[in-house]
Amino acid sequence: MSIRVFIADDQEMVRVGFGLILAAEKDIEVVGEAADGAAAIEGIGRLRPDVALLDIRMPLLDGLEVTARVAGSTAVVVVTTFGDDTYVDTALAAGAVGFIVKDSGPQLLVSAVRAAARGDALISPELTLPLLRRRAAASAPVVGPDLLARLSDRELDVARLVAQGRTNAEIAGELYVALSTVKTHLARIQQRLEVRNRVEIAAVTWRRGAVE
Template identity: 45%
Template sequence: MRRILTGTAADPSVVMLTTFDLDQYVYAALAAGASGFLLKDVSPEHMVAAVRLVRTGDALLAPAITRRLVERFARRDSTPAIPRDLSALTARELEVLRLLAEGLNNAELADRLTVSEATVKTHVAHILAKLGLRDRVQAVVLAYQTGLVNPTTPE
């Protein structure tokens, strides 16, 4: 994958598809620039939806992986927040970041904030740029790492 992603603006979006449900593969793929990580048991419909989603600039992880990732960072209460300055974000951008961490997509964000999807995309782009992040997955991880949001126990 590193050969595919060279760090240029013309890089393709990559969705990793694997049978290995191991965290080290997820982290390596994300570190190398993957925009998605799915397990091979994904349905064809979900695979097509994932490719379309990543093509629009979004990112995704298989639900089981997302759950483990959130649980892992939730247990790191004693770890100091990473040195990212969230004060660079406006109040609205912080609100968008919180909602991103809840897993809302652009349409759901637009509905919740009573704005257009184009406005949501602009907010997300500003968040990523201001915080030096590659994609929404990194933004969600950062939201948990910094304590902006905390995991809740499902009811």
């Protein structure tokens, strides 16, 4: 079954370009587009795409507001010219699962769509480590000093790779395990570290000095 994608950007050339890139992939189908935030909310609500690609600066409603309204039902990847730290943090807090800059290239765009459809997060490489360091410094849960000791050696390996910005598929490849095994490890890590998601896993791992 194809991944159904909705594109929202106020520039027609961007919408057309993204559409051509994605239409060339056998497993991706572009089902709709919008030039402003209000039309994006209407189209996403009506078409129920698997993934929405949203620009930040759009008329009527910006992409951050749209993200906050639709992220509960559609996986959102913010695609923008602006890789500003505040935009990244706000988009992720609003529920986006990905954030890439427009000059990242076609391959990363396609990878971000596939990652979002799988439930993974993908962020432009140049933004990933700064994001994790900010989260580690500012928003990691308050935990005891021996928290990482709760993890097995393999779970610690997975946590370290999450902290380095790896997707589930990349972790599976590096550790030579099945993708389902990685997801099982992540569920156990979240339970043992008493955190809610992979960003908090990364934050704990950074704060405990387990990542070089």
